[in-house]
Amino acid sequence: MSAAAAHRLSRSRMDKSASFINRVLNLRSGELVRGLPLFGYYLLVITFYMMARVARDAIFLDSFNREQLPYADMSVAVVAAFILAPYIRAGYKVSLRNLQMGSLLFFTMNLGAFWWGFHFHKWAWLAAAFYVWVGVCGILMVGQVWTLANFVWTTREAKRLFAILGSCGIVGGIAGGFLAKWIAERAGTDATLLFMSAFLSFSAVLIWIICKQEQMGRSATGPPEARETPRNLMESFRIVRQSPHLLAIAALILLSSVVTSVAGWQLKAIAKDTLVQKDMIAAYLGAVAGYTGIVSLIAQLLITSKLLRRFGIGVALLVLPLSLTAGSLTVLLWGTLWAAAILRGSDGVFRYSIDTSAVQLLYLPVPANIKVQVKSFIDTVIWKLGDGLAAVTLLIFATKLHLTPQRISLVSLVLLAVWFTAALTARRQYVATLKANIQHVRIQPQQVLVPVLDQFTTKVVAEKLNSPDPNEVIYALTLFEMGQQLHAHSAIRKLLEHPSPHVRKKAVSILSAAEDLSVKHQIVAMIRDNDLDVRTEALRYLSRHDDMDPLNYIDRLGDFADFSIRSATISFLMRPGEAQNLEAGRMILDGMIGDLENETLAARAANSMALLGDMAVGALQDHLANPNEDLRIRKQIPEILFQIGTPRAAGALAENLVQAEAELRFKVISALNKLCEARGNLPVDRLLIESAMVAEMMGHYRSYQLLATANGEADERMEQSMREELERIFRLMKLLFPSLDLQNAYFGIQSKDPVTHANALEFLDNTLSAQLRTRLVPLIDSEVSFQERVRLADRFLGFSVQS
Numbered sequence: 001m002s003a004a005a006a007h008r009l010s011r012s013r014m015d016k017s018a019s020f021i022n023r024v025l026n027l028r029s030g031e032l033v034r035g036l037p038l039f040g041y042y043l044l045v046i047t048f049y050m051m052a053r054v055a056r057d058a059i060f061l062d063s064f065n066r067e068q069l070p071y072a073d074m075s076v077a078v079v080a081a082f083i084l085a086p087y088i089r090a091g092y093k094v095s096l097r098n099l100q101m102g103s104l105l106f107f108t109m110n111l112g113a114f115w116w117g118f119h120f121h122k123w124a125w126l127a128a129a130f131y132v133w134v135g136v137c138g139i140l141m142v143g144q145v146w147t148l149a150n151f152v153w154t155t156r157e158a159k160r161l162f163a164i165l166g167s168c169g170i171v172g173g174i175a176g177g178f179l180a181k182w183i184a185e186r187a188g189t190d191a192t193l194l195f196m197s198a199f200l201s202f203s204a205v206l207i208w209i210i211c212k213q214e215q216m217g218r219s220a221t222g223p224p225e226a227r228e229t230p231r232n233l234m235e236s237f238r239i240v241r242q243s244p245h246l247l248a249i250a251a252l253i254l255l256s257s258v259v260t261s262v263a264g265w266q267l268k269a270i271a272k273d274t275l276v277q278k279d280m281i282a283a284y285l286g287a288v289a290g291y292t293g294i295v296s297l298i299a300q301l302l303i304t305s306k307l308l309r310r311f312g313i314g315v316a317l318l319v320l321p322l323s324l325t326a327g328s329l330t331v332l333l334w335g336t337l338w339a340a341a342i343l344r345g346s347d348g349v350f351r352y353s354i355d356t357s358a359v360q361l362l363y364l365p366v367p368a369n370i371k372v373q374v375k376s377f378i379d380t381v382i383w384k385l386g387d388g389l390a391a392v393t394l395l396i397f398a399t400k401l402h403l404t405p406q407r408i409s410l411v412s413l414v415l416l417a418v419w420f421t422a423a424l425t426a427r428r429q430y431v432a433t434l435k436a437n438i439q440h441v442r443i444q445p446q447q448v449l450v451p452v453l454d455q456f457t458t459k460v461v462a463e464k465l466n467s468p469d470p471n472e473v474i475y476a477l478t479l480f481e482m483g484q485q486l487h488a489h490s491a492i493r494k495l496l497e498h499p500s501p502h503v504r505k506k507a508v509s510i511l512s513a514a515e516d517l518s519v520k521h522q523i524v525a526m527i528r529d530n531d532l533d534v535r536t537e538a539l540r541y542l543s544r545h546d547d548m549d550p551l552n553y554i555d556r557l558g559d560f561a562d563f564s565i566r567s568a569t570i571s572f573l574m575r576p577g578e579a580q581n582l583e584a585g586r587m588i589l590d591g592m593i594g595d596l597e598n599e600t601l602a603a604r605a606a607n608s609m610a611l612l613g614d615m616a617v618g619a620l621q622d623h624l625a626n627p628n629e630d631l632r633i634r635k636q637i638p639e640i641l642f643q644i645g646t647p648r649a650a651g652a653l654a655e656n657l658v659q660a661e662a663e664l665r666f667k668v669i670s671a672l673n674k675l676c677e678a679r680g681n682l683p684v685d686r687l688l689i690e691s692a693m694v695a696e697m698m699g700h701y702r703s704y705q706l707l708a709t710a711n712g713e714a715d716e717r718m719e720q721s722m723r724e725e726l727e728r729i730f731r732l733m734k735l736l737f738p739s740l741d742l743q744n745a746y747f748g749i750q751s752k753d754p755v756t757h758a759n760a761l762e763f764l765d766n767t768l769s770a771q772l773r774t775r776l777v778p779l780i781d782s783e784v785s786f787q788e789r790v791r792l793a794d795r796f797l798g799f800s801v802q803s
Contacts, residue, residue, distance in 0.1 A: 017705030028160070028783045031784035034213065035161050040154060041166055041206040042145045047354070048177025048199040049138040051183075051290050055192045056134040058184070058282035059118070066269040067399055070391035072128060073261060077388025080380050083136050087376060096151065097211040100144045104204040105590040107137050111197040117189045126588040135387065136380070141200075143379035146360045148180040148210065148372055152556060154387035154758035155364045155434075156783060159765075162357040163305040170297040170352050177289030192726040236377040239370055244372055245433040249362050250382045252317070256355075257386020258323055258393065260347050264414050265394055266331060267340040269405045274337050286343050292348035307354060308361075312766045314427035315612040316358035320350045321419040328409040328416065343409075361701055364435040365759060393549040427766075434763040435744070466491070470500035496522050501531035508537040512611075540611050589619045596633045606636060609642035617644060621652035624668075625659070635664050638671035650675050650682040657692035657732075662721065666728055673731040676738060686736060693732040697775055701793035705800065708790045726780065733772075740767050749780045757782060 020619040059073060090099055110133065117126045129352050145165075152159055183192045240246040267288070275281050308316055327343030363375055397403045397411055467473055473495065495507040496519060508526065511519055526538040589612075593603040609616045623629050624637040641649040655671040669692070676682050707714055716723070730746040748760025761781055765773060777782045778792050794800040 004012065009758070015088045024300070028157075031161060032159065032164075035164065036385040037206045037209045037213075038145070038149060039165060039168040039209065041148075041203050043168040043175075044199045044203045044206070045141045045145055045168040046172030047176040048196045048203075049134075049142060050173045050293075051180045052138055053132040053197050054177065054184075054188050054282055054286045054289060055196075056131045057285055058189050058279070059127045060131045061268065061272050063124045065267075066272045069265055069268065070394040070399070073135070073265075073329075073387045073391035073394075074506055075128070075132045077386075077391070079132050079140070079508075080136045080384035083380075087140070087380075097207060100148065101204045103140070103144070103199050104207070107141070108197045108200045108204075110137070111193050111200070115190060115193040115197075115284065118193070135384065139383050140380055143376060146356075147371065147375050148207070149360070150363050150366075151377070152210070154754050155361070155762040156758040156781065157224070158361060158364055159308055159762070160257055162304070162360055164299060164310070166304060166353050166357045167297060167300045169356070170293050170300050173348070173352055174290050174293030177286045177291075177293055179286075180281045181286030181290065184279050184286065188609075189279060189282045211647040236373045239374055240377060245362075245429040246366070248376050248422070248429040249359070251422045252359065252362075252419075252426045253378055253382050254386045254389070255415060255422050256351075256359075258319070258381045258390045259321075259415050259419060260351065261387045261390035262393065262408060262415075263324065263327065263347050265342050265390070265398075265406055265716075266405045267344040269398075270335075270337050270340045272478045275445065278775050287653070288344060289348065292345040292437055293352075295345070296349040296353045299349055304354050304357055308357060310770060312427075313358050313361050313430060314424070314766070316354050316509050317423040318420065320347070320355040321416050321423065323347075323350045325413065325416050328412045331406055332409035332413075335404070342407070362430050364762070365430065394415060427786070431763065431766050434759050434766070457709045470498075470503055473498065473500070473503050474506060493519055493522075501529070501534050502680065504529070504531070505533045505537045508541055509611075512537075512541040541607075541784055549703065552632070585615070586619060590623075593619060593623050593633060594635075596636045597630050602636060606640050608645075610640050613644055614648050616647045617641065617646070617652050621655070624652070624656050631661065635667055638667040639662075642671040642675050644678055645675055647682050650679070650684055654684045654688045657688055658695055662724065666724060669728050670730045674735055689732055689735045693729060693736070695727060696732060697779075698797060700729065700779060701789075701796050704786070704789045704793045705797070707786075714787050729776070729779075733768075733776075737767075754782075 005794055060069070064072075068338050087099075094102075114126070114130050114133070117123060118130075127767075146186070148167060149158070150163070179195065180189075180192055183189075183195065240250055267285075271281055271284060275284055304316075307319075310326075323346040325341070327346035331339045331343050333339075363371065366374065393411060394408070397408060403411075492510055493516070496502050496511075498507070504526070508523060520542075523538050523541045524643050526534060527542070529535050529538065562801070588610070592605045593608055595601040598605075609620065620637050624634055624641075626634075638653060641653050650672060653675065656668050657665070659668060672684070674682060700722065703718070703725060706716065727746065728737060731740055734742045735739070742768075745760045745763055748756050748763070751757050751760070761777060762779060764780075768776065775796065778789060
């Protein structure tokens with residue numbers, strides 16, 4: 001075999017291996033290689049942090065007793081605030097890369113100084129200083145990794161890669177725990193500091209590699225954005241306080257810190273009473289960390305990704321408080337060292353797997369120009385404030401009230417109840433922020449409906465009715481009409497005497513729709529108006545709201561538009577009373593529907609039928625449902641039903657959602673969509689909508705099967721057809737879930753901006769039902785390959801198409 005052939009064979013095997021790994025881990029091509037430096041960075045940081053925690057606890061307990069631990073934790077919270085202030089100022093002035101590399105090298109030098117002090121002098125105060133240093137440094141280093149990850153990945157990438165990143169952290173925790181145990185037993189606890197300094201040094205190199213990757217963009221390597229970027233601690237606090245989303249994250253972090261700190265104290269207190277000697281404590285704590293890490297890794301690999309994909313961030317945020325509740329009950333019932341290890345283990349198993357991935361996802365919608373500062377503030381100051389509050393709690397209940405480590409679990413259970421509430425709030429704010437982010441997508445004005453006008457807006461618009469410019473008056477009247485006012489404004493009645501015939505006609509139309517009978521005597525006089533359109537509109541008003549036969553007006557005054565005569569006659573014949581003649585009225589109405597195929601008459605016929613309201617719905621529905629009717633006529637009926645806008649009109653549209661012709665189907669769905677949004681909660685049969693949506697999805701999946709027969713090459717007509725299929729699906733979903741912002745979500749997934757696209761997908765992931773999410777999201781996720789969609793189509797439809 002030649003060298004070239006051997007190289008090709010080796011490359012082929014590597015590609016197959018990479019493809020297999022991508023399938024197993026649910027990754028897209030190239031993501032694993034791109035993420036390797038960041039995975040390594042997190043592994044080293046967590047290895048350092050786990051070793052540092054084991055070493056600091058053993059060193060501190062060798063010099064102080066367990067009652068002094070809360071004071072040390074309070075000191076950590078105070079020092080964290082002082083450390084973070086210059087860190088945030090530095091983040092405003094330098095790039096993220098330089099900030100993280102510089103801090104790592106600074107902490108590496110700190111470790112060398114601590115080792116020298118412990119090895120040669122054994123100062124007691126140095127043990128306390130090291131305890132505080134580890135608390136501040138560790139949480140800052142861990143936060144730096146996740147901050148960098150937030151800049152590297154979009155929300156969709158993060159959902160796949162955060163689980164792997166968390167797994168690397170768990171491996172680091174396992175390695176750190178067992179490595180600390182091994183070093184403590186052979187070289188003493190102090191020697192662990194030398195290994196930790198090496199890990200931080202190599203982490204700085206990995207940051208440089210990460211920031212050299214093109215996918216990072218300029219946000220991490222260039223200067224920070226000046227626009228609204230917090231420059232100090234107080235500005236970061238202000239931004240967090242003003243944002244419901246960031247406040248929810250801060251509350252979650254605070255409660256998590258308090259409860260887990262109390263759990264950690266319970267383990268250390270019971271271990272101190274049981275084991276006594278420094279190196280034995282270090283070895284035991286290292287073993288607990290190591291074995292907890294193994295279980296955590298299993299949970300991460302088997303549960304995290306599947307749980308996030310299937311149930312979303314809301315359920316994931318509840319896993320850790322549930323496990324800590326079980327652990328606290330275990331300590332409360334038994335109070336032994338193994339029970340405390342279970343409590344601490346339940347923290348370690350789920351905090352660094354499911355919970356970390358879920359909490360870090362909460363930061364993804366946060367704007368990039370404030371993310372570094374506010375995330376550092378929350379992950380450091382708020383987290384350490386939680387440690388401080390835990391210390392105060394322990395001082396009150398353990399030191400002053402003399403509760404044993406076992407009975408401290410009662411306090412934890414109360415805090416856990418609050419934690420559950422905070423988790424639910426955080427999930428709600430996360431979805432709200434995603435929704436706000438995708439609303440920045442530009443929407444065309446004709447695609448937006450005007451909501452009901454509030455009192456202030458109505459007053460402002462009413463003032464425009466007094467404008468000398470007829471165009472401004474017409475515009476204001478249109479706003480009233482689009483604003484769906486239930487009662488006509490008094491200013492509109494005055495416009496019946498306006499010099500402009502267009503204004504007079506519009507005013508009569510609005511007053512008729514508002515069923516304002518107070519102006520009937522004025523409308524009778526307008527039958528003699530000089531303008532034909534005004535006379536026609538007045539006749540329509542009187543045929544609807546007056547008992548007199550409209551033909552009497554016509555016989556006496558003449559000169560009316562043909563459609564006004566017909567619509568007035570229909571209204572008179574179909575209204576209950578002695579003169580009612582439904583058959584005659586239906587004949588005239590069928591003739592008007594037939595005029596829809598005449599381009600010259602269609603607009604006037606449609607307008608006249610819309611003004612008839614529910615009287616016209618039955619005939620329009622019959623013609624719309626008739627497959628033998630002229631397609632030109634049927635395509636105009638949905639818009640007429642929308643203009644009628646009554647519940648009966650909505651029912652007629654709902655019963656005709658499934659149509660063989662695609663353009664007609666779109667017009668029916670679009671009309672019903674606009675009508676339900678404009679009129680609010682109309683009673684529409686959900687089963688009809690669900691059936692139509694399933695049919696649309698089947699059609700869209702079928703399109704992918706047909707596209708596969710053409711080797712994935714779609715012509716312009718096919719692409720347009722598939723875009724229309726997708727829009728119909730979203731419009732039907734909006735009918736099923738009117739409270740969801742699916743219009744902006746649809747525009748978001750069409751966006752070329754990867755962040756906007758990812759945010760829209762994440763919003764759908766967290767708002768749709770599991771069944772609908774499974775069927776829909778693969779169709780709109782730009783990272784799902786064509787081949788995957790074809791396989792999903794075969795599975796969904798139950799058959800495949802051979803090319």
